[in-house]
Amino acid sequence: AQSVAQPEDQVNVAEGNPLTVKCTYSVSGNPYLFWYVQYPNRGLQFLLKYITGDNLVKGSYGFEAEFNKSQTSFHLKKPSALVSDSALYFCAVREGGNQGGKLIFGQGTELSVKP
Amino acid sequence: SAVISQKPSRDICQRGTSLTIQCQVDSQVTMMFWYRQQPGQSLTLIATANQGSEATYESGFVIDKFPISRPNLTFSTLTVSNMSPEDSSIYLCSVARDSEVTEAFFGQGTRLTVV
Numbered sequence: 001a002q003s004v005a006q007p008e009d010q011v012n013v014a015e016g017n018p019l020t021v022k023c024t025y026s027v028s029g030n031p032y033l034f035w036y037v038q039y040p041n042r043g044l045q046f047l048l049k050y051i052t053g054d055n056l057v058k059g060s061y062g063f064e065a066e067f068n069k070s071q072t073s074f075h076l077k078k079p080s081a082l083v084s085d086s087a088l089y090f091c092a093v094r095e096g097g098n099q100g101g102k103l104i105f106g107q108g109t110e111l112s113v114k115p
Numbered sequence: 116s117a118v119i120s121q122k123p124s125r126d127i128c129q130r131g132t133s134l135t136i137q138c139q140v141d142s143q144v145t146m147m148f149w150y151r152q153q154p155g156q157s158l159t160l161i162a163t164a165n166q167g168s169e170a171t172y173e174s175g176f177v178i179d180k181f182p183i184s185r186p187n188l189t190f191s192t193l194t195v196s197n198m199s200p201e202d203s204s205i206y207l208c209s210v211a212r213d214s215e216v217t218e219a220f221f222g223q224g225t226r227l228t229v230v
Contacts, residue, residue: 043119103158
């Protein structure tokens with residue numbers, strides 16, 4: 001069965017510093033990986049995805065993520081954090097093949113960026 | 116992208132009653148899903164809404180408790196039946212244009228409180 005783990009419940013970063021939000025996955029086939037962000041009282045917003053190709057994926061709002069097959073990881077990164085990046089971040093996986101398209105989500109990581 | 120309108124945005128309901136949540140998409144989509152996000156937790160897939168046929172439910176969710184309709188490619192409803200305080204959650208509609216490589220988009224969610 002496919003699964004996703006976000007080992008950190010919370011990440012604290014000072015504004016202007018680089019940030020990393022960690023994600024590891026487990027699938028039996030090819031992984032399709034996604035990052036979403038949720039602001040308070042809002043739905044989820046898509047940030048970026050990895051399907052195939054370059055291991056470094058660039059997305060919205062200056063975020064990027066690095067796919068590492070050997071470590072089964074897909075960490076979210078940003079070179080310089082903004083206070084407005086403070087939100088709840090979810091990593092998700094969809095397994096390739098006839099799996100019906102459903103996403104499996106990690107437990108979420110609360111990112112707090114302080115001025 | 117897809118614009119998803121979810122109604123109501125929030126509601127407070129008495130235990131034992133039922134609430135129907137509507138999800139309207141601005142264009143035809145292949146896949147529609149319903150998720151539940153319990154307080155402080157991640158998203159859990161309730162079911163995949165299938166056009167013109169019965170929804171496909173995930174383990175732990177049953178049709179009698181969460182009946183779903185999908186009469187066409189742009190609209191779906193989720194009913195939370197015979198509610199109890201444990202049903203207090205955010206319910207999110209999600210759509211995707213295919214089952215694998217495209218990202219899913221989410222409605223703003225329905226915040227349900229059962230008293």
